[in-house]
Amino acid sequence: MIASIIEELPDKDELRRLMEKGGCMTTVExxxxxxxxxxxxxxxxxxxxxxxxxxxxxxxMEID
Incomplete structure (x- = not known):
């Protein structure tokens, strides 16, 4: 069920576009x-x- 929900999410480029459109910061810099x-x-x-x-x-997960 979680996998099917994830598949419906916009891709990273669309998410970044939406965040920038909303005035959100998208980088730590x-x-x-x-x-x-x-x-x-x-x-x-x-x-x-x-x-x-x-x-x-x-x-x-001990991922850097």
Missing amino acids: ELGLSRKIIRKTMQISPYMRNRLTLMRFLKM
């Missing part, structure tokens, strides 16, 4: 942070909120 801070932010971000996010999932 757009945050205006230094490279050092961005790296640290990516390391701790999975633990900042109590929810399963892609960043937390990546940490669980």
